[in-house]
Amino acid sequence: MSSTLPAFTDLNATWTFIQPGLEFILGAQNDQGVTSTMYMNCYTAVYNYCVNKSRRGSTPQSIASNTENNSYSLAGAEIYSKLELYLVQFIKNLKKQPNESFLEFYVRKWTRFTIGAVYMNNVFDYMNRYWVQKERSDGRKDVFDVNTLSLIKWRNEMFQPNHEILINQILELIERQRNHLIVDTNLISTSIKSLVFLSIDIQDLKKPNLIIYVNSFEKPFLDATMAYYLKESSEYLAHHNVVDYMKKCETRIAEEISRSNTFLEDHSKKSFINILNKSMIENHANEMYDQFLILLQQNQIEDIQRMYKLLSRVPKTLDPLANALEEYIKREANSVIEEIQKQSEQEIKDGKKKAIEPKIYINKLISIYNQFNDIVIQAFNKDTKFIRSLDNACRYFVNNNCIALPKPRSPCKTPELLAKYADVFLKSSSKDSDIVDMNSDNLMIIFKFINDKDEFEEAYRRLLARRLTLGTFKSEELEESVIHKLQEENSIEFTTKMTKMFSDMKASEDLKLKVKSKLANEQTVKEFTPMILAQASWPFTLSKSFDLNIPEELQITVNTLKEVYSSQHQGRQLKFLFNHGRAELKANLSKKGKPAFTFSVSSVQFMILLAFNHKATYTIDELHNKVGGEKHVFLAHLSALTKHKLIIEDGENLTIVEEYKSKKLKVNFVSSVKSTSLNKDEEEEENNDIRNEINESRKQFLQASIVRIMKSRKNIAHNSLFNEVQLQSVNFEVKIIDFKKVVDDLIEKEYIRRDGNGYEYIA
Incomplete structure (x- = not known):
């Protein structure tokens, strides 16, 4: 140049x-x-x-x-x-x-x-x-x-x-x-x-x-990738098992992503990943589903996690996997519970126990939940789909199993058994070794899955009432912590009555101190615990069978109690629940020089024994007239005393022994009443009361919900109204037959009227 x-x-x-x-x-x-x-x-x-x-x-x-x-x-x-x-x-x-x-x-x-x-x-x-x-x-x-x-x-x-x-x-x-x-x-x-x-x-x-890049390279590249991996995946699966194939997929996908980062434009990467997912994962999802149940049975968590990670790359493929998990949990749970039932029936037949133990049943439900919850956490990374599958399965087997529903259309027993489970670890009489795996956290696991929470509330409240009135609770702090957890899981309204029960107990303690202070100079009963229980909060009903006569030894105490209470709460009426009362009395019926006996007795037994302070022998009718109450109740409680030979029965005459023979200085006569037919009648009556109270409560809720919805909507179709009521009901499962009855009642009361296939609100 x-x-x-x-x-x-x-x-x-x-x-x-x-x-x-x-x-x-x-x-x-x-x-x-x-x-x-x-x-x-x-x-x-x-x-x-x-x-x-x-x-x-x-x-x-x-x-x-x-x-x-x-x-x-x-x-x-x-x-x-x-x-x-x-x-x-x-x-x-x-x-x-x-x-x-x-x-x-x-x-x-x-x-x-x-x-x-x-x-x-x-x-x-x-x-x-x-x-x-x-x-x-x-x-x-x-x-x-x-x-x-x-x-x-x-x-x-x-x-x-x-x-x-x-x-x-x-x-x-x-x-x-x-x-x-x-x-x-x-x-x-x-x-x-x-x-x-x-x-x-x-x-x-x-x-x-990117027109040249897209038209000339991207489409042929994606087509070639699809063809390559469709062929390779099919050939590999023909000669290898699914677990090996999933490992192969992991390796291949990692290789392709690393390779694509060196030459692919961002425009292609999403489509490229979709091609990999479709050819290697989506097209062979069925083979993975078939292997899934086998992996579950073998508890192969690592391989299940591998399957989940692959399928999660194509979100729609997770739904069948989640459904398969739900059905598997249901089957496994039913199988385990059926085994418990068979074992329990055999033990009942052999006379080893009277009924299935709540502890065994509830602990098994908890163990099933924990087993699959661990799988959801470890294998499925707490994916909401699988959490929902676990919850759905648990809700099903907790409320629908051979123990929960022993008969068709019978009320579910799980709420009652769960309440009894709580009663075991909350009682002071329970040994620590027996309740090592029982606690409020486990209680709450099952509580959130039961459909009829109102039935649990009623059963739990009755057992709580017994623990409080009999003083058999382990600690007030523990009781209140359980109620607080129930409140957090449900609502304040759910635990209102329980909270009020504790308030009544504290108020009763204050009343007791005031009455004792006023009776300080009186020659009367000094040690007593009056419990003033609000009728609306406590699950106790007044029984006419226990209309007892107050003996003269108690007259001053009872009158003073009424006087002090009336001065604080004017216009309120006191009614005595003698059927729930308990007493301890000293009995000087031992040999000279020996300590007096302490008898634990029911209210009826207490009245019977006090009568013998006045004379040693009564006829049956005389003693019954003095004690009061219906005769079958009187005889049932009396039989426990005659059975243990504290009272000698000679024809129509009843005589207190001069010297009672027992190796124990503390004798419980209340427990003997439980084995009588009277107790069975009372239990049946109580169960009927519980069922009636629950039904009435549900009826009131349904009425209020329907009226509230109708007032807002004015007109609504039948199915829409039922669905909205179902959504509002969190404490029980609304049955269509109950819904129809309440609707008919509201129509009769002229709150609503039928309008074609729906209803119209009447202002």
Whole structure:
């Protein structure tokens, strides 16, 4: 290349001067680079031509004239045209070597060409900044800066005529890499990146564009990926088990993601991941479902977790898995509970126990929950779908099993057994060794799954009432903590009556101190615990069978109690629940020099024994008239005393013994009453009271809910009303037959009336 610059007015001389330099810049001379002198000479020649050619006119005189007027016409079209023709010819003359593939040739030449295009763009910098910009601002969309022009010519002359062979060789190389053969990854990444650079929007050069990349590479690549993994996965599963296949999937997906990060554009990654998921996971989800139950039976947590992670890549495939888990839990739970029932029935038959133990039943429910809850946590990463499946399964087997529903349409026994379970670990008489695995947290696990929470509340409240009145609770703090947890899980209203029961106990203690203070100088009963229980909160009912006569020994105490209470609460009426009363009395019926006996007795037994303070022998009728109450109740409690020979029965005469023979100084006569037929009658009556109270409470709730909904909606269809009532009922499951009865009652009371297939509110 000559070092003497050409005349600035001579286009051909200028092009002849710079062409050898462009050859070196673009690497035509065996990749020999351009020198700095050659580079600067090319730049100067182009600059001189464009600057001086821009002046209007071509003669020295016209140039001088234009200089005076400071008028210019930008030049560059002629040299731009020559550059276009040169680039086309240069690219066409590029030849691949005999021993290289087209892909290798393409990448080698593309790499050198794009480097040169950047330097060449600088050589024509003046033309780019003035003439090219002027032409494009005038609307010429076929004029580009030199670097962009170079890429367009490469696209037209090199890529488009050869794009099929290029893409095929890229895909072949990717497949070889998938087959774990050694490949030059630079060939893949560079060739694909070139497609991004060649995706030029000639209307707006600044606008991101991937049209070449998407149309030429992305679609064939995704199709090839789908075909490859459909074939591989089917062939692999034909000769391997599902667990091995899942491990293979994990490896393959990790490899593909790592590989794709080196050459895929972000635009393709989502579609690419979907292809991997569909070909390897979604298309073989059924095979995984079939293996799932086997893995559950074998407790293969790691493999279940692997299955979950794979299927979670396609969220819709998780639903069948969650459903399978739910059904499996139901079956396993029913199988376990049936085994408990068989064992319990055999023990009852052998006379080892009278009924199924709440502890065994509830602990088994808890163990089933804990077993599968651990699986949900470890294998399913606490996924809400699987938490819901576990909850649904637990709610089913807690309320629907052979122990909970021994007979069709019978009330579920789980709420009652759960209340009795709580009673065991809350009683002071329970041994720590027997209740080591029983606590309020376990209670709450099952509580949240029972449908009829109102039945639990009623049963629990009755047992709580007994613990409080008999003083058999372990600690007040423990009792209140359980109630607090019940309140948190449900509502304040749910525990209102229980909370009031504790308030009554504390108020009764204050009343006791005041009465004792007033009786300090009286010769009467000194040790007593009056319990003033609000009828609305406590589950006790007044029994006419226990209408006892208050003996004279108690008259002063009872009258004082009434007087003190009435002074604090005017207008309230006291009623005595003798059927729930207990007493301890000292009996001087032992040998001389021996301590007195302490008898634990019922209220009826207490009245009977006090009667013998006045004389030693009564006829049965005389004693009954003195004690009071219905005769069958009197005889039932009396039989416990005669059975243990505290009272001697001689025909119609009853005589207290002068010396009672017992190895124990403390004797409990109350427990003997429990074995009588009277107790069974009372238990049946109590169960009927419980059922009636629950039914009445539900009826009131349904009435209030329906009226509230109707008042708001005015008109509503039958099914819609039923569904809304169901949503509002959190403490029991609404049965359609009960719903219809309440609706009929409200229609009769003229709160609502039928309107076609629905109802209308009557204001």
